[in-house]
Amino acid sequence: MSHMDMQRTRAGMLKEWRTWAERVAEAAEMILPKSEVYVLGSVVAGDYTGGSDIDILIISDTMVEGLLRRAELKSLIEERAKLPPTHQIQIHLAKRGEAENYIKRAGNHIIKLR
Numbered sequence: 001m002s003h004m005d006m007q008r009t010r011a012g013m014l015k016e017w018r019t020w021a022e023r024v025a026e027a028a029e030m031i032l033p034k035s036e037v038y039v040l041g042s043v044v045a046g047d048y049t050g051g052s053d054i055d056i057l058i059i060s061d062t063m064v065e066g067l068l069r070r071a072e073l074k075s076l077i078e079e080r081a082k083l084p085p086t087h088q089i090q091i092h093l094a095k096r097g098e099a100e101n102y103i104k105r106a107g108n109h110i111i112k113l114r
Contacts, residue, residue, distance in 0.1 A: 010050065010088055017043040017054045020081075020089060025113040027080035028058045031073070035060040037114040040106035053088040059099045 013020055017039070025037040041055040042048040064073055074091045083089060092102060103110060 023081040024056050027077045032060040038112050040110040044109040053090045055090045057092045057102050063095045
């Protein structure tokens, strides 16, 4: 894939952020039933740029512990959501208590999907 093709893919994903976020939410729900899924940041505010990413926060009371296990979980969610190999979706995994900082920083720029 050329650099221009990658840029076009990035731009398309940002324009269609809701569709991609829903795919991630559906994948998360299959793996972590009863999880909450939020989109936050610049895409919600509508002031994203070409360098922006799509921040998705997944909260679960049964969230795995440890960086390696969470990285493996993110990878599984990405696979189930059928994300392209290179994408700008940033998945944040948290237990309820860990999620407070994400939610506070997001302010009004947050949408609950699940």
